[in-house]
Amino acid sequence: MNDKILKTKHGEIELPLFMPVATRGFIKAMPWKKVNEMNIKVVISNSVHLSITPGLEKIKAKGGINGYTGFEGSYFTDSGGFQIIREELVDIDDEGIVFKDKKSGVQIKVTPEKSSEIQEIINSDVAMMLDDCPPYGSPKERYEISIERTYRWGKIFLQKRVPGQLRFSIFQGGYDYDLRKKSLDLMLSLPSDGIAIGGLKIGEPKEVTDKIVEYVVPLIPKDMPIYLMGVGDPLSIYEYSLKGIDIFDSTYPTRNARHGYALTSKGPINLKASKYSMDFNPIESGCECEACRYYHRSGLRELLKSEDPQFQYLVTVHNITFMQKLMKTLRENVDMAKDMVKHYVKDPNTQIQG
Ligand SMILES: [Zn+2]
Numbered sequence: 001m002n003d004k005i006l007k008t009k010h011g012e013i014e015l016p017l018f019m020p021v022a023t024r025g026f027i028k029a030m031p032w033k034k035v036n037e038m039n040i041k042v043v044i045s046n047s048v049h050l051s052i053t054p055g056l057e058k059i060k061a062k063g064g065i066n067g068y069t070g071f072e073g074s075y076f077t078d079s080g081g082f083q084i085i086r087e088e089l090v091d092i093d094d095e096g097i098v099f100k101d102k103k104s105g106v107q108i109k110v111t112p113e114k115s116s117e118i119q120e121i122i123n124s125d126v127a128m129m130l131d132d133c134p135p136y137g138s139p140k141e142r143y144e145i146s147i148e149r150t151y152r153w154g155k156i157f158l159q160k161r162v163p164g165q166l167r168f169s170i171f172q173g174g175y176d177y178d179l180r181k182k183s184l185d186l187m188l189s190l191p192s193d194g195i196a197i198g199g200l201k202i203g204e205p206k207e208v209t210d211k212i213v214e215y216v217v218p219l220i221p222k223d224m225p226i227y228l229m230g231v232g233d234p235l236s237i238y239e240y241s242l243k244g245i246d247i248f249d250s251t252y253p254t255r256n257a258r259h260g261y262a263l264t265s266k267g268p269i270n271l272k273a274s275k276y277s278m279d280f281n282p283i284e285s286g287c288e289c290e291a292c293r294y295y296h297r298s299g300l301r302e303l304l305k306s307e308d309p310q311f312q313y314l315v316t317v318h319n320i321t322f323m324q325k326l327m328k329t330l331r332e333n334v335d336m337a338k339d340m341v342k343h344y345v346k347d348p349n350t351q352i353q354g
Pocket of ligand 1: 288
């Protein structure tokens with residue numbers, strides 16, 4: 001269903017693509033040996049967080065983030081604008097954004113120049129520009145400021161090309177067709193290797209997200225990869241890939257795994273539930289992941305109850321395997337993909353039930 005291919009310095013990546021989140025360079029509960037064996041080709045990290053922990057000095061000493069961590073695939077790095085703006089924003093003006101890292105308390109001012117420099121040192125495969133993403137419900141004037149700012153920041157960021165690194169632009173414009181078009185046209189006038197639809201899935205009703213996606217996708221050149229940031233639950237991936245989105249990321253599979261939820265084609269199951277205490281089936285029959293090959297639901301439930309760290313590892317492996325299977329099925333057979341997601345809920349922001 002998708003002929004676009006993303007070519008990074010680590011190889012060719014088929015689209016649509018789902019990226020597990022590795023905020024500080026590592027996927028939680030997952031050793032790289034396993035990630036590499038599972039053929040996970042791309043993860044996304046946050047460049048602002050990486051610049052604080054482990055810090056640019058250490059990453060630079062190892063020639064970039066792959067050298068520092070041992071991951072053999074491609075890194076996307078976010079500029080921070082989307083992922084942390086709501087929780088860690090201290091201040092924003094025409095020059096840039098001041099973030100505060102919640103863990104360390106460290107404050108950092110990120111300008112487009114600084115974001116370019118940080119992501120160059122990190123040496124990621126794909127660097128996202130710094131954008132100005134107003135909160136949902138902002139007045140029209142605020143969106144107009146954001147469009148101008150994002151354009152100016154993009155101009156600085158996207159024109160600083162780094163060999164071997166792709167650079168993606170982001171457009172804004174809130175929920176108004178004219179403003180969306182204005183921002184998109186401005187951003188398309190700049191050189192970029194892909195584009196992200198910014199300012200969506202930040203609290204607006206699903207119908208609004210859908211309308212904007214349906215309006216903007218046909219306006220984007222056919223060969224340009226389109227990224228919907230922060231979206232990655234199974235049902236949304238299915239729906240938005242049909243609407244033309246190519247790239248997704250979310251903590252959904254990994255975070256839910258750590259909280260006891262395993263993803264199956266019959267919907268998510270909560271392994272804490274007592275109904276699994278005598279259930280000797282694997283999480284999903286037919287799944288060939290390590291958790292399904294060697295463990296049954298009853299055993300996994302005991303590991304969870306005793307807070308054994310193996311549990312997080314095993315269910316993370318399973319959930320990422322499920323997402324990989326979903327993406328492969330989406331590329332090969334849309335009807336079968338529909339079957340895999342039909343038991344999932346519409347609103348991924350509420351914790352899944354099983
Ligand atoms: Zn499995």
